[in-house]
Amino acid sequence: FDTEVTAKAAESGANASARFRERMETAGRAGVVDTARVDHLASKVIKAINDIVIEDQVSYAEYNALKAWLIKVGEDGEWPLFLDVWLEHSVEEVASAHREGSKGTIEGPYYLDGSPELGWNGTIPMRDDEPGTPLLFSGQVRAVDGTPLTGAKIELWHADDLGFYSQFAPGLPEWNLRGTWIANEDGRFEIHTLRPAPYQIPTDGACGQLIAAAGWHAWRPAHLHFKVSAPGYELITTQLYFPGDPHNDDDIASAVKPELMLDPRDNPAGEGVAVDYDFVLDPE
Numbered sequence: 312f313d314t315e316v317t318a319k320a321a322e323s324g325a326n327a328s329a330r331f332r333e334r335m336e337t338a339g340r341a342g343v344v345d346t347a348r349v350d351h352l353a354s355k356v357i358k359a360i361n362d363i364v365i366e367d368q369v370s371y372a373e374y375n376a377l378k379a380w381l382i383k384v385g386e387d388g389e390w391p392l393f394l395d396v397w398l399e400h401s402v403e404e405v406a407s408a409h410r411e412g413s414k415g416t417i418e419g420p421y422y423l424d425g426s427p428e429l430g431w432n433g434t435i436p437m438r439d440d441e442p443g444t445p446l447l448f449s450g451q452v453r454a455v456d457g458t459p460l461t462g463a464k465i466e467l468w469h470a471d472d473l474g475f476y477s478q479f480a481p482g483l484p485e486w487n488l489r490g491t492w493i494a495n496e497d498g499r500f501e502i503h504t505l506r507p508a509p510y511q512i513p514t515d516g517a518c519g520q521l522i523a524a525a526g527w528h529a530w531r532p533a534h535l536h537f538k539v540s541a542p543g544y545e546l547i548t549t550q551l552y553f554p555g556d557p558h559n560d561d562d563i564a565s566a567v568k569p570e571l572m573l574d575p576r577d578n579p580a581g582e583g584v585a586v587d588y589d590f591v592l593d594p595e
């Protein structure tokens with residue numbers, strides 16, 4: 312795995328920025344916010360920062376350090392990473408407060424649509440020598456009223472054992488550890504993948520520089536990312552976690568919730584671990 316070990320933050324950052332730009336282009340006017348709202352929000356953000364400068368007596372040295380760092384965030388393509396790690400959790404909280412079905416959490420910077428379809432019970436694309444413990448992840452997709460959602464789409468993406476996402480870090484097969492399952496006539500699915508490893512956000516770019524300068528850590532607990540959807544229902548974007556991970560309580564991205572904890576057990580029918588988890592969708 313020589314190539315991916317040498318992956319640079321700026322490379323993943325540039326890819327994440329480019330993918331985001333493409334998605335916003337296909338979304339058309341979805342990214343446009345009206346003038347009154349921009350006036351309201353931008354004025355509040357600017358005032359909040361000015362208040363901090365006065366309250367905390369910010370110096371020119373600190374102001375210039377901030378300026379240099381903001382320039383570097385852009386150069387490294389790390390705006391998607393910065394925003395998804397330190398801001399998206401609040402946006403997600405606002406967006407999903409009304410939901411009665413399964414809890415969601417942030418998407419993060421590394422989702423791609425169009426991953427390979429693997430039926431209701433296929434194996435995720437991986438290399439012949441892909442390191443990791445086999446994980447059988449099975450469950451059902453239902454509506455809040457209990458109706459099984461036949462044909463629901465379950466998209467999964469996760470990092471490899473070294474913490475790299477395909478199409479963002481170099482040297483990985485295109486759809487490595489990314490797949491789409493379609494729930495069967497009972498709304499059920501069976502996903503064959505690997506148990507993910509704890510994950511560090513890139514440390515050699517601007518976000519890593521901030522983390523080091525502030526004396527923080529760069530870890531996220533091991534996680535599986537999902538999008539679950541069915542026509543007529545609200546799409547759920549979520550992540551699921553494993554008990555006992557040292558970073559469940561101090562995720563750098565603040566994206567862990569108690570409802571998102573899995574309960575894996577030794578797989579009685581084969582190698583590795585098995586876990587059940589159901590997704591419950593709200594009607595649109």
Ligand code: MBD
Nearest residue numbers: 395396418419420512564
């Ligand atoms: C990730 O893999 C991730 O899930 C988040 C939220 C931020 C950075 C990297």
Ligand code: FE
Nearest residue numbers: 419421534536
């Ligand atoms: Fe992730």
